Amino acid sequence: MTYKVHVLYDGYSKMADEGMVANCTCTLIKGPKHIVVDTMTPWDKEKIITGLGHHGVECSDVHYVVCTHGHSDHTGNNNLFLNAKHIVGFSISCKDLYFIHPFETGEPFIIDEDVKVVPTPGHTLTDVSVLVNTKDKGLVAVTGDLFEREEDITNPSLWQLVAGSDDPEKQQQNRNKIMQIADWIVPGHGPIFRVTEEMKNGAK
Amino acid sequence: MTYKVHVLYDGYSKMADEGMVANCTCTLIKGPKHIVVDTMTPWDKEKIITGLGHHGVECSDVHYVVCTHGHSDHTGNNNLFLNAKHIVGFSISCKDLYFIHPFETGEPFIIDEDVKVVPTPGHTLTDVSVLVNTKDKGLVAVTGDLFEREEDITNPSLWQLVAGSDDPEKQQQNRNKIMQIADWIVPGHGPIFRVTEEMKNGAK
Numbered sequence: 001m002t003y004k005v006h007v008l009y010d011g012y013s014k015m016a017d018e019g020m021v022a023n024c025t026c027t028l029i030k031g032p033k034h035i036v037v038d039t040m041t042p043w044d045k046e047k048i049i050t051g052l053g054h055h056g057v058e059c060s061d062v063h064y065v066v067c068t069h070g071h072s073d074h075t076g077n078n079n080l081f082l083n084a085k086h087i088v089g090f091s092i093s094c095k096d097l098y099f100i101h102p103f104e105t106g107e108p109f110i111i112d113e114d115v116k117v118v119p120t121p122g123h124t125l126t127d128v129s130v131l132v133n134t135k136d137k138g139l140v141a142v143t144g145d146l147f148e149r150e151e152d153i154t155n156p157s158l159w160q161l162v163a164g165s166d167d168p169e170k171q172q173q174n175r176n177k178i179m180q181i182a183d184w185i186v187p188g189h190g191p192i193f194r195v196t197e198e199m200k201n202g203a204k
Numbered sequence: 205m206t207y208k209v210h211v212l213y214d215g216y217s218k219m220a221d222e223g224m225v226a227n228c229t230c231t232l233i234k235g236p237k238h239i240v241v242d243t244m245t246p247w248d249k250e251k252i253i254t255g256l257g258h259h260g261v262e263c264s265d266v267h268y269v270v271c272t273h274g275h276s277d278h279t280g281n282n283n284l285f286l287n288a289k290h291i292v293g294f295s296i297s298c299k300d301l302y303f304i305h306p307f308e309t310g311e312p313f314i315i316d317e318d319v320k321v322v323p324t325p326g327h328t329l330t331d332v333s334v335l336v337n338t339k340d341k342g343l344v345a346v347t348g349d350l351f352e353r354e355e356d357i358t359n360p361s362l363w364q365l366v367a368g369s370d371d372p373e374k375q376q377q378n379r380n381k382i383m384q385i386a387d388w389i390v391p392g393h394g395p396i397f398r399v400t401e402e403m404k405n406g407a408k
Contacts, residue, residue, distance in 0.1 A: 012295065019303040023361050028400035042283035043299045047394065060208045070274025070328075072292035073300070079246035086246065096277070100225040124274075125329065125370055166329055 003031035008051035011189040043077035068144020089126035122171020138183030149190025177201035207235035212255035215393035246280035272348020293330035326375020342387030353394025385405035
């Protein structure tokens, strides 16, 4: 258990006069493999390079990029990571080679014994989450928009209506699964939060 | 009708030993507004810059980027276009501002009198196509993976099974709509093709 989860930038989403102001939470999973989860809007290239630099990681050191789904605020800077294998939703690729992996049957993609990528559809039909065993925080789930932010657990309209859900029933099932196993959750548009006993009981 | 459609790179998709080798067709729509449709895999940054250069266009000149959907081979280089408004599937954004547009009710997004972006879900639930009036080719539809390539009209397994479809019925309806109105189609993974009378009759 040599992995550590560093949230580089907390995501946000709020209504504005012209529409919605939003960006995703961007996360570095640092360990035997370096993994970046969700690469923000296309305007955040320098922020990501700077954020990684604070942890002694260069873009060329990154082994995996995971975009929890294909929305534009989660995929904007994948071209920083050209030595990495890319997992974007249910697709796994490197250059123009697309590997076959049956996420649609529920099969996790194993990065190593402490990190796996699991299918968690709902927000889109092809969302994934990353599960990481850590020493300091137990099991951390980096979920993208499966969870909008901590407040959506008591206010479901945040993930069902404001963020939008392509399959709310499936999303609820996957939210419950993750709450039952995770100690901490990194959501798509808010800071990391601890999964309380109350949340776990509510998810049964 | 001062627009011209330039396919910068023909897309492809073919089975390989390890999976599938694929990249998208990348298109420049040049005119009063410069529009790039589908930005290839993250490894194609230099190719796109070079391709645009052959037509006297720099990345900073581009007014709109349209990604027909959020798959990783269609969104890889959006961060080249930081002066543009980005349309990725049903979302329209600039920096971290997301504009509200009701693609889900069928509403087109009008760029100007000769160019509009229309919802054509099926391949994913949030695919869009770009319709362009041109002088040399009539109405050109740049459709992304609504059409995999010309051959999928006589061999539907190409778009239904090989490429995959999240809603085949809706995709067939949208394919028919586009074939009825377009003179030429730029598909997601093949060269531009002319819509024949036979295709139009088959789409009624």
